[in-house]
Amino acid sequence: MTIKEISDGIKKKKFSSLEITKTYLDKEDKFDAFITRTRELALSQANNPAKTSLISNIPFAAKDNILVKGIKNTCGSKSLKDYIAPYNATCIEKIDGILLGKTNLDEFAMGSSTESSFFFTTKNPHDSERVAGGSSGGSAAAVAADLAPYALASDTGGSIRLPASFCGVVGFKPTYGAVSRFGLAAFASSLDQIGSLTKTVEDAETVFEVISGKDKKDSTSRDIKDTSKKKRFKVGLPKEYFTSELDYEIRKIIEKAINGLDAEKTSLPNTKYALPAYYIISTAEASANLARYDGIKYGLKTEGDNYLTSYLKTRAESFGKEVKRRIMLGTFSLSSGYYDAYYHKAQQAREEIKKDFEKVFSQFDFIITPTSPSVAFKIGEKKDPISMYLSDIFTVSVNLAGLPAISIPVGDINNLPVGLQIIGKPFQEKNLFSLAKIIEKDVKYFSSHS
Amino acid sequence: MISKKEVNYIADLSRIKITPKETEKFQKEFSDILSHFDLLKKAKTNEKTNLNSRKAELRPDEVDRFSGDLLKLASIREGRYIKVKKIL
Numbered sequence: 001m002t003i004k005e006i007s008d009g010i011k012k013k014k015f016s017s018l019e020i021t022k023t024y025l026d027k028e029d030k031f032d033a034f035i036t037r038t039r040e041l042a043l044s045q046a047n048n049p050a051k052t053s054l055i056s057n058i059p060f061a062a063k064d065n066i067l068v069k070g071i072k073n074t075c076g077s078k079s080l081k082d083y084i085a086p087y088n089a090t091c092i093e094k095i096d097g098i099l100l101g102k103t104n105l106d107e108f109a110m111g112s113s114t115e116s117s118f119f120f121t122t123k124n125p126h127d128s129e130r131v132a133g134g135s136s137g138g139s140a141a142a143v144a145a146d147l148a149p150y151a152l153a154s155d156t157g158g159s160i161r162l163p164a165s166f167c168g169v170v171g172f173k174p175t176y177g178a179v180s181r182f183g184l185a186a187f188a189s190s191l192d193q194i195g196s197l198t199k200t201v202e203d204a205e206t207v208f209e210v211i212s213g214k215d216k217k218d219s220t221s222r223d224i225k226d227t228s229k230k231k232r233f234k235v236g237l238p239k240e241y242f243t244s245e246l247d248y249e250i251r252k253i254i255e256k257a258i259n260g261l262d263a264e265k266t267s268l269p270n271t272k273y274a275l276p277a278y279y280i281i282s283t284a285e286a287s288a289n290l291a292r293y294d295g296i297k298y299g300l301k302t303e304g305d306n307y308l309t310s311y312l313k314t315r316a317e318s319f320g321k322e323v324k325r326r327i328m329l330g331t332f333s334l335s336s337g338y339y340d341a342y343y344h345k346a347q348q349a350r351e352e353i354k355k356d357f358e359k360v361f362s363q364f365d366f367i368i369t370p371t372s373p374s375v376a377f378k379i380g381e382k383k384d385p386i387s388m389y390l391s392d393i394f395t396v397s398v399n400l401a402g403l404p405a406i407s408i409p410v411g412d413i414n415n416l417p418v419g420l421q422i423i424g425k426p427f428q429e430k431n432l433f434s435l436a437k438i439i440e441k442d443v444k445y446f447s448s449h450s
Numbered sequence: 451m452i453s454k455k456e457v458n459y460i461a462d463l464s465r466i467k468i469t470p471k472e473t474e475k476f477q478k479e480f481s482d483i484l485s486h487f488d489l490l491k492k493a494k495t496n497e498k499t500n501l502n503s504r505k506a507e508l509r510p511d512e513v514d515r516f517s518g519d520l521l522k523l524a525s526i527r528e529g530r531y532i533k534v535k536k537i538l
Contacts, residue, residue, distance in 0.1 A: 086519045219507045276487040287464065294465075296534055298523035307535040312467035324466055325479065328457075331464045332480070342487065348495035385479055386486055 003058050003149050003203040010057055017057040021046035021098050024059050024148060031123040031132065033142040035064045036072050037101035045098040052096040053210045060095070061148035063139050064102035065109055065185040066194065068092050075185050076105045076117035076135075079299045079318030089183020090218070091152060091194050091211040100148050103138030107320045108290065109159055109187045111135050112391040113382070116322040121379055124166060126416055130376040133163030133391075136197065140167040143197045150198045150207060154184055156191045157278050158371075158395025161407035164197055165371035165419025168409040168449060170436075172196050172204040175426045176402030177222045179208075180215030188285035191278075191399040199446055201408065201436040208429060228431040235435075236266035236364035241394055250370050253411035253418045257443050258368055266364060268356040271397060273349045278396035279389060280333050280346035287330030293318055325385060354401045361425050366435055369394050371407040371419035394421065404429050406436050409445040417445075451481045 001009075001020075009015050025039050042059060049057040062068060065075045067085035069092075074080045092099075106116040114122040114137035122137040124130040125145040132141040136153035140163030143151050153160045155173035164171025173195040184194055196207040214223040235258065242251065242265075295301030295314035302317045304310040319327070333342035360367060373393060382388045398405045403426055407419040420439065424432035440446070457476050461468045468476065524532040 083523065084519075086517065086523065216509050219509070270493065273490055273493045276490045277493075279483075280487060280490070291465070295525060296532060298525075301525040304535075307537045309467075310535055311465050315465050316467040319466070324464075324468070324472075325476065327464050327466065328460050328476065329480065329483065332460050332484075335460065335463060341491070344501075345490055345493070345495065347501050348497075348499055349490055349493045351499045351501070352493065352495055384482070386482060389483075 001146065001149055002199045003055060003206055004200070006058050006149055007055075017049045017098065018043070018046040021059045021100070024100050027147050029147060031125050031128065031141045031145055032120045033103055033122055033138045033145065033147055034061070034101040035074055035076070035104050035119055035138065038071055038099050041071065042098050042100050049098065050096040053094060054206060055210055056096045057098070058149055059098040059100045061100050061103050061139060061142045061151040062092065063105055063136050063151065063153040065105060065154060066092065066152055067183040067185070068099055068102070071099070071102065073102065073185070074119070075109070076107045076114075076119065077319065077323070078118045079293050081118065081300070083298055087183065090180040090215045092183065094211050103136070103142050103151060105138055106135035107323050108185065108286070109135040109154055109156055110286070110322050110326050112158070112162055112388055113377075113379075114138060115379065116320055118320060123379070124376045126168065127376065130378050130416070131166065133166035133376060135159040137163045139197045140164055140169055140171065143167070143169045143199060150196055150203055152194060153197055154187070154192055154194050155399065156187050156282060157399050158392045160195045160197060161371050161395050161405060161419065161421060162391060164407040165409070165417065166376035168417030168445065170198045170201055170204050170409070171407040171419070172198070172208065173398065173405050174208060174212065174429060175404040176399075177220045178212045178224055178404070178427065178429065180213075180218040180221045182215055182217035186289040188282035189289060190285060191282055193399070199450070201406070201433055201440050204406065205433045222427070224427050224429070226427055226430050228428040230365065230431055230434070232262065233365040233431070233435050234363070235261050235263040236360050236367045237263055238266050238268040238271065238360070238367060238369060240268055240271035241369040246370065247374060249413045250373070250418055253413070254368070254370050254420055257410040257420050257439055260442070263368065264364075266360050266367070268353075268360060268397070270349065270352045270356050274353055274397040274400060275389065275393055277346040277349040277353065278392070278400055279329070280342050281350065281400070283326045283330030284334050284343050285330070287327045287334065290323070290327055322385070350400045353397055357401045357403060365425070365431065367423040369421045369423070371395065371421040375413050375416035375418060398423055402426060404432055406432060408436055408440055410439065410443045411445070452477060452484065
């Protein structure tokens with residue numbers, strides 16, 4: 001069910017918050033979406049729902065890198081398999097809702113399929129031999145299989161939008177700074193953003209209304225004065241996303257979905273540099289952020305003979321291969337002799353990518369692209385790291401430029417969903433939701449699949 | 451091509467102990483990934499771009515009580531202290 005349907009149902013006394021929560025708690029998790037289900041907590045919250053937010057009486061799920069006080073927070077990693085969060089993330093405080101559980105993710109949100117999770121791989125509800133996407137695959141599968149009305153997640157390079165596209169749900173990544181990141185386990189701090197997975201655009205808007213705004217615990221957060229309320233939109237279609245290599249079926253579905261909009265071709269010439277720039281910057285930031293996992297203050301600890309060997313052994317034991325690979329790549333690009341050629345150059349390219357978007361946004365209100373170059377791939381299909389990294393090719397630019405973007409389902413290929421990405425101007429989420437609703441209404445994906 | 455010596459040096463800087471087998475695997479993977487990243491060298495970028503334009507907005511530090519829950523998360527403790535191996 002959607003947030004709207006549950007909210008209306010409770011208002012009309014068709015059912016209570018407790019009844020609906022029990023229904024969700026009793027559902028079987030056939031797709032391994034959850035790492036932890038928080039039955040006891042949910043029942044105690046639903047028995048006496050708070051009234052602090054619009055959605056306090058609605059059950060929800062949260063990605064297992066968003067801290068909830070007193071609940072295990074693993075980040076999909078062996079290092080934190082027994083870690084109990086000592087405080088709440090700001091978004092959890094603001095929602096003050098009914099938590100159904102914590103969802104699976106790639107270890108420390110590093111991946112595009114949940115296959116790097118220490119625990120298990122989440123299966124795609126549309127085809128259980130395929131991935132749900134990543135890193136927020138657990139959140140996307142939970143919403144797609146209706147194990148939760150909505151789920152919170154984080155997006156560093158596409159981690160909300162890619163699984164939304166693969167699972168046929170709405171994935172929304174707000175403007176960088178629109179939602180506080182306090183209480184989100186850091187991966188790459190200049191790119192990380194908390195957002196949502198929902199069934200409808202309206203629900204995404206509702207969640208955003210509740211969780212957005214300035215928080216003194218995150219110095220990059222902002223209050224939004226969004227006065228955007230246009231009725232007609234001019235849409236740019238960047239040729240770098242619609243190349244001859246794009247899957248023909250995906251292209252057809254996207255073109256059909258935007259038929260009727262005022263759309264024109266445009267260009268973001270530095271797109272080809274986005275993927276290397278993203279992987280250099282995000283791994284560099286990750287190498288610094290993950291230095292905290294030393295086994296001393298918290299997390300897994302393996303003793304060695306002395307201080308240094310304890311540290312080396314603890315981290316060898318704590319992290320899976322993808323996390324090790326990224327910490328080492330990041331360390332490499334920040335190391336003496338390579339800093340200028342890799343990290344510094346990537347930061348400069350990031351500025352050029354931002355300028356590309358500014359230029360296009362001086363002529364267009366929105367940019368529309370496919371969310372992913374493919375539909376959900378098979379579990380185990382992508383064996384080398386580069387082919388996995390290429391899954392993010394259409395989503396990383398948005399994080400580099402700090403823009404808001406939403407992925408909405410617009411069709412299927414052999415029952416596997418296809419997502420359309422709308423990229424908007426910074427802090428103009430209202431317009432973004434308006435256009436997304438127009439396309440959603442036109443395509444009728446959700447109403448025909450529920 | 452990145453050398454095995456470089457891979458081990460980076461692992462050391464990263465404070466991750468790796469096995470000789472891992473060294474070999476990472477050597478190959480890093481060489482592939484870095485050659486993919488080399489595309490970036492072709493990007494026309496502006497040397498004058500100011501990369502440190504963001505101002506830090508910091509709140510004042512405030513003294514607050516911390517809960518015992520934080521200490522409980524440490525694997526080795528002695529009384530109210532976190533215990534570590536001798537550093538020097």
